[in-house]
Amino acid sequence: MWQHTVKKEISFVGVGLHSGKPVKLTVKPSAADSGICFKRSDLAGDRVVNASVYKVSDTSLATTLAHDDVFVGTTEHLLAALSGLDIDNVLVEIDSDELPIMDGSAAPFVHLLKMNRKVQKAARLMMKIVKPMTFKDGDTEVTVKPFNGFKVTSNIIFDHPVIESQSYTVNVNFESFSKEIASARTFGFLEQVEYLRANGKALGGSLDNAVVIDRDGIVNAEGLRFGDEFARHKVLDVIGDLALLGCPLLGHVTATKAGHTQHIAFMQMLAEHQDCWQLVHRDENGFEDVLDKVVMATKAAGKKVLPFLLPPMPATVQQVAC
Ligand SMILES: [Zn+2]
DSSP, rough: EEEEEEEEEEEEEEBBTOOEEEEEEEEEEETOOOOOOETTTTTTOEEEEEOOOOGGGOOOSSSSEEEETEEEEEOHHHHHHHHHOOOEEEEESSSSBBOOOOOSSSSSHHHGGGEEEEEEEOOOOOEEESSOOOEEEEEEEEEEEEOSSSSEEEEEEEETTEEEEEEEEEEHHHHHHHIITTTTEEEEEHHHHHHHHTTTSTTOTTTTSSSETTTEEEEETTTTTTTTTHHHHHHHHHHHGGGGGSSSSSEEEEEEOOOOHHHHHHHHHHOOOGGGEEEEEOOSSOEEEEHHHHHHHHHTTTTTOGGGGGOOOHHHHHHHHO
């Protein structure tokens, strides 16, 4: 299994869902083992934030990353697109503090990224789950179990006749992600949207970039893209947040009534429970090399290492890593 980047720079323009500000996003090729990094081109100097679970600063409405005073908001849909297409190494430049929401899904990103993938002759490091682990928070739960691939299940329950309870499971790969998950849009309830707007959030939100639900049903004239679009979008969010582990996961993750806050807490717990996973290289025939975690963490210091294996690195090291 080789790593991937993109063949050339790919740009997207849109608005931030919460800020309402126009933003240009450019995905640029980067070297093997450099991971995914965000750069704020509107700020002076090289203001970079790694896509790492240790850089999460806010999960209340979307997943925001930060390093010092550099913020990058609503990262999850682009990260899902990169993860779903097995793209490991890119530099993402934005000229605002929030990624563009596009149509509320990952489809616009996937459309251009999938045509521009480029293989890098460097082995992909993968996090293989060898023992189940469960994170619980009230009535929400995120579990992971061993599985020979990457599978995600989302279970949601909303007290509204349009959603009620939905469940969606996908064995994530390039094809299934593109067809079943990428175009599922984010959603919200009308009263919630009105409340957010009154508090200076969701300023870029519209029926062009979200499914909006009121008491009577779906407000969007075109209706839903899938009958279970809500559960599919939750799968998309799980995949996007899991990209913050820094390498692909081999396992089956099930998220029940969970949101970004629980996804991140689950990943932090997983990073600490090193008995639940191994780092492996896997060849095309499925043969695996198991890498010793301790050796990786110590020998690779100063080079690219998985973000969860070391405490947050100083900014200067991160910039070199990009
Ligand atoms: Zn989302």
